Amino acid sequence: MTRILCISLSPIRRDARVLRQISVLRELGDVVTVGYDEQPDGVIEHIRVPDDRLSLPQTPGGVLNLGLRRFSAVELAAPGVSYALEQLRGREFDLVVANDARVLGLAFEVAGDAPVWADMHEWAPEERTHVLSWRLLVAPFMVHLCRKYLPRAAAVTTVGGEIAELYQRDFGVTPQVMRNAAPFADLNPSEMVAGRIRLVHSGGAVHGRNLEAMIDAVKELDDRFSLDLYLVPAADGGKYLGSLKERAGGDPRVVFHEPVAPSMLPATLNAYDVGVFWIPPVHTNARLTLPNKLFDYVQGRLALAIGPTIEMERVVREHELGVISAGFDVQSCIESLRALTPDDIMRFKRASDASAEELSFEHEGAAALAMLRTVLSAS
Template sequence: MLSWRLLVSPYMWSVCRRYLPRAAAVTTVNRSIADLYEREFGVRPEVVRNSTRYRESVPSPLDGDRIRLVHSGGAVPGRSIETMIDAVDVSDERFTLDLYLVGAYGSDSYLDRLRDRVERSDRVRIHPPVAPDDLPATLNSYDLGVFILPPRTTNHRLMLPNKLFDFVQARLGLVFSPAVETDALITRYGLGVTTDGFAVDDLVRALEGLTAEQVLEFKAAAHRAAHELSSEHDLDVLRRTVQRVLAEVG
């Protein structure tokens, strides 16, 4: 983080100041970041979320008293994967956690450390990564998609990650740490719960406060929202943006 702030960030800000006002079109992944670009650089981007296509699916039933948590993404230090592992290990026995992880930047050293950690757990498993287009079908057998990310950067604080949309297409409920954009969607569509903070205890409290009935309702809410939170809307925005640019240059 320090190297980014000292070496990379000044360069990126310089590029944005110089070139964004010259761009025929600019897009970004959510409204909060679009507001930030407008405030800092005087450019108003279109919002094209990092969503995935609509899948025909239905929520899977619960497996007795078990509540099956799942997380998918990069095995990147700072993503609080250890927090999720530790929270499940100290939560009540209803909860299991499956992790579909991609090694980061050509190095599996962090992923190897996670594998060593999971070997001590009887309720957490690590699986090989799944191709993005296959991910919703793979995740459908679970109940809750979980993601904890402390706001160490502006992008973290304003995150709207693709995994949220993957979880919705898989018809899962959500358990996310606080963030402006994810909070808004979870609340608007009734998709799940937001933790009070980013520590193990915060996630444990959120999980142990859940009932089976709530989990089923979260999964049903994801099913109801799957069309609206698919990429069809975002592709429409992108098409209109491209058509406008082509009309202007033609």
């Protein structure tokens, strides 16, 4: 049986992209995972990295080496990486999967002669460039890892065509696009409720995603509109989520729910009318994002309301899924919603229904499976 190692220094049970990735890997062999939190379903073994073992070299020595640009000295020095390496010493695998640039050094250290699939979820050099310490210390390290290891990878994937072009431009590799599409859900568009337009948003309660604009827009719109939020608290202990609840000010039309598991999300979203997401281009990954939630909204058979974000706009226009605001400010968001009629929304919902199979993970997964079979046959 083919032995596959999947490394993702994330809480894998809540990481929708990695869970979908595992579903592909399981068709090829036995899967061992390395990551935070509990064991994901369907794998034969999970090496759980303690939560306090961070995924970057955020130790005094590590920070010093980052500052001095001694990048080779810190490739395996992050506490989470070094812990994983100790657990994996002496193990052999037929395929190693590296999720994100930060584990590329670990993946190649463990792989030996086995091929490595590097899944670059986003544009690694600018993952958190809105944070000064990241920009000064970590971004150059990410560039080092990508420059050193991506040309050695047997396969490279990323989330969209625009980001794939950046990897080709800067690192000379040609990634295969593997979009963050959700598995196909066998649902029908829900009917409208007379006199109501039910907006919904799901995702992380993270700064920079313009969640404030969603709340402010609904408070200014007429009483037809409501907003339900399914938000995963950030690593700040829920502080930012708390600030959003304060901003809503007890408005009964803005309702906060507990997050739901990725597998349950389409059925939950199906009860609503319009999935909203207006993320401003605060950095490259935001400017070029093609996120899980767009595909979740399609599987939920929703109309979509988005901002003029390059990759998202391309999909929404191609499939006629919804409305695109002129900008990312509150008034632009309001104007894109205010003119919506029930007939418009039902037309967009039906377009989501018609596009659900094409925009499902089954298409992305089949392409990934074919790629990996080629990689394994060549190794």
